Amino acid sequence: SGGGFALWHALRELCGHHPRLCIALEVSAELPDAPAGGDGGGGAVEALDPRWLGEPVRAALLPTDAYLTNKHGYPTLSRRHQAVVSALFTRDVQVVLHGDSLHTPPQPPLPAAPKPEPSAGSDGKDGQSAPSRPHPLEPYREYISYLYRKLPAPSECELAESGYRDYLQSPLQPLADNLESATYETFERDQIKYDTYQSAVEAFLRDKVPEERVASAPPVVLMMVGAGRGPIVAACLRAADATGRRMRMYAIEKNPNAVVTLQRRAEAEGWGDRVTLIASDMRHAAPPEQADALVSELLGSFGDNELSPECLDGAQRFLKPDGVSIPQEYTSYVAPISAAKLHAACAALQDGKDERTHFETPYVCKLHSVGLLADSQPCFTFTHPNRPAGGDALIDNRRHGRFVFAARDPAAAACVHGFAGYFTTRLYGDVTLSIHPPTHTPEMSSWFAIYFPLQHPVLWRAGEPLECQFWRDGDARRVWYEWAVTGGSGGALTHIHNCGGRSYDVGL
Ligand SMILES: C[S@@+](CC[C@H](N)C(=O)[O-])C[C@H]1O[C@@H](n2cnc3c(N)ncnc32)[C@H](O)[C@@H]1O
Missing domain, CATH: 3.40.50.150 (Vaccinia Virus protein VP39)
Structure with a gap:
């Protein structure tokens, strides 16, 4: 419930976001309504409240009264509960059964107890113990283990990506560096x-x-x-x-x-x-x-972050007046996320530098323990060839975006640990590539998402909008992004991250 989240958030704040603090969620018999909308692509994970997906949930307590009874008398779960349990499994959350046994499924007859040897005592403590009834919660455990076995096998792409989940990588700089x-x-x-x-x-x-x-x-x-x-x-x-x-x-x-x-x-x-x-x-x-x-x-996880715009602007003089660029355009997207694990990973990078540095750097990351708190919004678009009206006019690749996000679950407060970034590109006509979850090109593995951290996570109050701003800025030698939470949610504010490119930039 909303109260539960507020309690957790207060405790976590008081403990200074300690990385060893984690959560056991109670999966009640009555589940709250599923959050509206959804960014797609989440599969079973969409069944979970996104606020908790990004929090350090280690266990889920599943009471026996959350079970229904099937026609043979065995315990079973509603479809919603099944989806929640499956989603928990994909997050490596341990399921803990508790409560009284409320089901009495037909039981196979117990095998006859072996006759004690004449020399053995009759208390069965000599290794020939009398067969015992299974644990009263065994049918519930059996059902959970059946749900686990039913999980779809991971695709080749998922298998390849699994080692990179929630692992922060510095974005490539193919222009300034030579790739290996x-x-x-x-x-x-x-x-x-x-x-x-x-x-x-x-x-x-x-x-x-x-x-x-x-x-x-x-x-x-x-x-x-x-x-x-x-x-x-x-x-x-x-x-x-x-x-x-x-x-x-x-x-x-x-x-x-x-x-x-x-x-x-x-x-x-x-x-x-x-x-x-x-x-x-x-x-x-x-x-x-x-x-x-x-x-x-020349595209990065945030579309223009490997400086495709600057490179193509320099190369478009090779193009005939009616020539086309493939890609014709690309657009980045941003969405606020709950991502306690990524935030803790950034904090762990602190190495004696200015403590802002690691929180003012975007990271390429296979986002996994992350909750998408609002539908993503288009951020920056570039179209090629880029020939501004007026012939010799200088091309300006700076950009600014102001976004007002509505929470996917307006009744619930959440903690914003930063932003997820994605891109889509139209290569030619209607041929596209995308890592934006609603339109992700199936089985394409070239790009993970990008994570823009917030140094101090922001509590997003229930029912309020959240305003954020992103800038793409640069000078003759480099390009960088700046980002901040600038309003909504009771006047929430953060400092402008990476102001003037002080912590991170991409070399031209
Ligand atoms: C993302 S890689 C893609 C390489 C290749 N097209 C592929 O799909 O495997 C981008 C390539 O563009 C090259 N590159 C980047 N900026 C360039 C520039 N200004 N001039 C020439 N090559 C450049 C890099 O060295 C790198 O090989």
């Missing part, structure tokens, strides 16, 4: 991403060269900017073969190590004169002709 071979290998395992790029390029080629002009049209020119070790180059070649369109392409890459692998791949796969490699930063490269399409994958 192992990082490219991880990217290249995600066939879904490359198949989707292939579909986007196929759709573009079909639009560019209609069927009736296939024989007479000149080859389409593609420019792959940020080719890495070539998986999207290969997807473009497959798209040309699949559509029967003539095509030649340039592959630009600035990481010298990746270029070596790219060269080897070009030779091994006989790309020949269909692909010209250019080892250069796309912002300064000088390819010999302009392209019909600029193909790139």
Whole structure:
């Protein structure tokens, strides 16, 4: 109930958010109404109150009076209770049965007690103890264990991701740093991403060269900017073969190590004169002709956080006036979350630096022990090519967003430990990729979400809105985000995190 949460929150505050403080929830016979809406993608987890999903729940007390009776007299749970118990299992929450035995299912007859040997005593304490009746709560335990066995097997993608749950990683900086071979290998395992790029390029080629002009049209020119070790180059070649369109392409890459692998791949796969490699930063490269399409994958978990906008703005001069960018646009999303575990992980990173530093850094993370407290809202959108009206006008990639969130459960207070960030992108036409939960591309594993922490968690009062603001700012050398809670919930406020990029930035 609301009172329960307030009690927990007060206790936790008084204990200074101590990481060893945790919760046992009572799963009552009457469950509160399921929270409205939902961001999708949560499966059974949606059955749980999101406020508790992000809290350190270690055990759930399940009383025997929460059980129904099936037609054979055995204890069973309502569908809602089943969903709650399944969701608890996926969170590694221990289920504790308690109460009187209220069911008397038919029991198999007890096997006859073995006759005591003449020498043995009759108290059965010599290892030949008399068979005993099972524990009175055994039928309830049996049912819970049946629910556990019924859990769907994890998909390959879930299995691969399970080791990364709630693990905070610094976002990659593929522009400022040169990625390692192992990082490219991880990217290249995600066939879904490359198949989707292939579909986007196929759709573009079909639009560019209609069927009736296939024989007479000149080859389409593609420019792959940020080719890495070539998986999207290969997807473009497959798209040309699949559509029967003539095509030649340039592959630009600035990481010298990746270029070596790219060269080897070009030779091994006989790309020949269909692909010209250019080892250069796309912002300064000088390819010999302009392209019909600029193909790139420079996206981070928050869409623009690996500086795709700045790179593509620098590269769009290679594009013909009617050329297109693949992706055509991308949008980031934010949502307030309860995430005590992530907050504790940030606190544990403190290393003698300014104590704000680790709380003013966004982290890439496979969000797991997290409750989504409100539906996410679109944050920043970038469209390419980005040619501002007025010709030479400077492109301004700074952004500001102000969001007023309504709680998914307006009757309940919650603790906000930060924000989850996601992105969607429209590669071409209606071909999209997404890590935004309601539209997540199935089985795509290339990106986890991003977590923006709040140094001091905010109590979000029941029935009130929560106002937050995000900024994307930058100067000639770097780009950064700032974020804050700026109102609602009884005037809740936090300081502006990462003001002026003092704790975290992305190098240009
Ligand atoms: C996210 S990786 C994607 C690589 C590849 N497309 C894939 O899917 O495996 C981005 C690549 O773009 C390259 N890159 C980033 N900024 C660049 C720039 N300004 N000029 C050239 N390459 C760049 C990086 O070195 C990296 O190889």
